[in-house]
Amino acid sequence: MEFTFLGTSAGTPTRSRNVSGLALCHSGPRPWYLVDCGEGTQHQLLHSRYSLMQLRAIFITHIHGDHTFGLPGLLTSASMLGRTEGLDIVAPAQVQSLVNAVIENSDSSLGYPLNFIDSEAPGLQWQDEHFGVTSVALSHRVTCRAWVFTERNLERxxxxxxxxxxxxxxxxxxxxxxxxxxxxxxxxxxxxxxxxxxIPRPARRLIVAGDNDDPQLLSDACNGSHVLIHEATYTQDVADRIGPWPQHSSARQVGRFAQQARLPNLVLTHFSSRYQSGPGGAPHINQLAAEAMQQYRGQLFLARDFDTYRLEKDLSLSCLTARPKGS
Structure with a gap:
């Protein structure tokens, strides 16, 4: 099971980070699944191994633009590339309205059917031969979900x-x-x-959370999960200065929760654009990792755009992207 970050910035992009998008696959990029689709996601995909022709389903955590504005462009590009196979979009109902409005008002059309599935439908479950997907309600300014991907059809x-x-x-x-x-x-x-x-091994399970100021809402879902991907928009001091209105988590909050939940792997993402990645930048993004590590003793990762992670069958998680030190 592999996943690649297509964007790790909150709200607005930076020179080194695009807004939210995550590609996930089971045993190779055919098929694959997309979680959130911020502006520029289709351009990020051009630098990856994922093809719009092999995309099986899209899961949207919530309606905010840094998670949805890239969707109409991505869908129309898939049509222009010749896609004819239908595509599932599991999302809040407003996302269907957004996509329809853009297509109808831009002289665009799709050469394949869209199957919109309301993410707020009671008891929602989605599955194919590789994954079963359920959701957890989170706490944000709008309705928001975490997506729980559980492996299916394990080898016998x-x-x-x-x-x-x-x-x-x-x-x-x-x-x-x-x-x-x-x-x-x-x-x-x-x-x-x-x-x-x-079946000689447990099913691999990971959680991709949307925006959320209360990680405790994921307590039940984290029981038996092997990876949590969660926002850490601010350090705690910044979160305290800004106040509760944005409804985001600090790195300290998420690290403390992950430790309490005994999660073996935690990947932080969705970082405020104020945090710098280059040498000498201030405030530096590594402050988020340092704050989380004060609370969390498991394996911690700070996501970067285009980083690819692999969750092995033995449940170990590794980052496959080699980068020069200090980058």
Missing amino acids: QLLQDKLREDGIEPGPSWGELQKGQDVALEDGRLLRSEDYTH
């Missing part, structure tokens, strides 16, 4: 000794059982895959 291992004990010799039936299919034998017996196979 055959219980070969049990098969032989029951007189079932190697053959095509073994392959069907391993695929999770039940098998009817010529002698009338029905072999259930769950009786003759086992």
